[in-house]
Amino acid sequence: MKRDQTRPSEPTRRSSASGRGSAPVIGDVLLVGVALLFAVIATITVLNLTGLLVEDAPVANIEFEYESDVKSTYADSFNTTNEAGQYDGLLTITHTHGRTIPAKELFVDNVSSLAGKTSWAVTVATGDGPSYTRTQRVGASDQLEVWVRTTDPVQIIWLFEQDREGLVLAEWEH
Structure with missing residues (x-):
């Protein structure tokens, strides 16, 4: 009897180290990572375009002299x-140092001689005191003068675009 000279086939070993099984998983992880990256970039772009990302508040030192x-x-x-004598004195507000701020973003509030929050940008050049326009920036040594009563709790407020409340940069109480 002749023996069959063919050898039985040996089982082929496939180890997970060969990488064939992990390739789809790595591809899926990369796809999710790229999708998240695009989502973050799109969100930041949309927020910037709509103005919902707000600029950092300015750091400025404001001093008062009554x-x-x-x-x-x-x-x-x-x-x-003060010809009618209804105010107690003149308050000089000085931006002594810090970041320059657009005059249209700086407001004076709680002053009896003004009607509500009033922008530095609506000052009048015909007055004796300093005046500013909407396009000017308020920087170191710039001043504003306003008639006040000693009971006025004067505030200097920074309002950025659509912000309704604003941020109080400085307060004065006599």
Whole structure:
């Protein structure tokens, strides 16, 4: 009897180390990572375009100087005088140092001679005090003068675009 000279086939070993089984998993992980990256970039772009990402608040040092002995005919930065004697004195507000801020973003609030929050940008050039336009920036040594009562809790507020509340940069109480 002749023996069959063919050898039985040996089982082929496939180990997970060969990488054939892990390739689809790595591809899926990379696909998810790329999709997340695009989602983050798209979100940031949309928020920037719609203005929902707000600029950091400016760091500025604001100082106040109150003077009660001022001629009543002196016109402050808003062209207001004290001829009727209803105000106690003149408050000089000075941006001493820090970041320059657009005048249209700086507001004075809680001042009896003004009607509500009033922008530095609406000051009047015809007054005796300093004045600013919407396009000017307020920087170191820039001043604003306003007639006040000693009971006025004056605030300097930074309002950025659509922000309604704003951020109080400085407060004065006599």
